[in-house]
Amino acid sequence: MTDPQDVQKFLEDENRRAEEAGRKLEGKGRVGWHHYFMNIAHVVASRSTCDRKHVGAVIVRDKNILSTGYNGSIRGLPHCDDVGHDMVGGHCVRTVHAEANAIIQAARHGVRIEGADIYTTASPCWECFKLIANAGIRRVFYGEFYREQKVFEVAQQLGIELIKIE
Numbered sequence: 752m753t754d755p756q757d758v759q760k761f762l763e764d765e766n767r768r769a770e771e772a773g774r775k776l777e778g779k780g781r782v783g784w785h786h787y788f789m790n791i792a793h794v795v796a797s798r799s800t801c802d803r804k805h806v807g808a809v810i811v812r813d814k815n816i817l818s819t820g821y822n823g824s825i826r827g828l829p830h831c832d833d834v835g836h837d838m839v840g841g842h843c844v845r846t847v848h849a850e851a852n853a854i855i856q857a858a859r860h861g862v863r864i865e866g867a868d869i870y871t872t873a874s875p876c877w878e879c880f881k882l883i884a885n886a887g888i889r890r891v892f893y894g895e896f897y898r899e900q901k902v903f904e905v906a907q908q909l910g911i912e913l914i915k916i917e
Contacts, residue, residue, distance in 0.1 A: 784814060785892055788870040789916045792894070795819045796872050800830035801846045804873070808849040810857060810888070812867040818860070820852025842876070850879035854886050864888060873897040874913065884909055892916050 782790065788809050796807030800823040810818040824830045824845055831837075837845040847855070850871055857864045865887030874893040875883055880902040883891060890912040906913050 785870075785916055788816075789872070789892060789894060791816070791819075792870045792872050795821050796849065797821075798823070799849075800824055800832050801836070801843055802832055803836060803843050806849040806872050808853040808869055808871040810853050810864050810867050810869050812864070817862050817864055817867055818853045818857035820849045820854070820856055822846045822849045823852070848876065848879045850875050851882055854882050868892060870916075874899065874915075875902055877901055880905070884911060890914060 788811050792807040792809045794807065795809060796805040798821045799805035799807070800821075804822065806822045808820045809816055825847060828845075831843060831845050836843040850869060853869065854864065856862075867888055868890040869883060869888050870892045872894045874895070874897045875891060876897060877899050880891075880899070884905075888911070891906070892914050894916055896915075903913055
């Protein structure tokens, strides 16, 4: 999205959605930090190559983006959008999830994420939550609930906050 008109339209759409959702805006119509990063997670999700669910994740520390990820096939393999889904137990196993990809990208580039926050368009599945916990991420901000109540129970035991962004 490099065309200035596309960027302007995106910002107008996001502001409209923020107002419709009753989100609190800071200052002179500025979206607050949590919604800012969640909006970015939604843009990241638009890169997803699995049409079953587009998920985006943004890892942040001190209001700085450290890494992003979206759900897509293993690097170098065909995408679900091109060859179909590989379903096991209700999950498409052809893809690497957004949270995992964000953690992987940080590791590939030597970016320390311990103590950071992650913004994800859907609450993490159990496998991604285990990665998040072991990476030392302290807070998970999510947009919609994604079917794994166990994540919330274990997060509470570990002192990891899961915070829904309305």
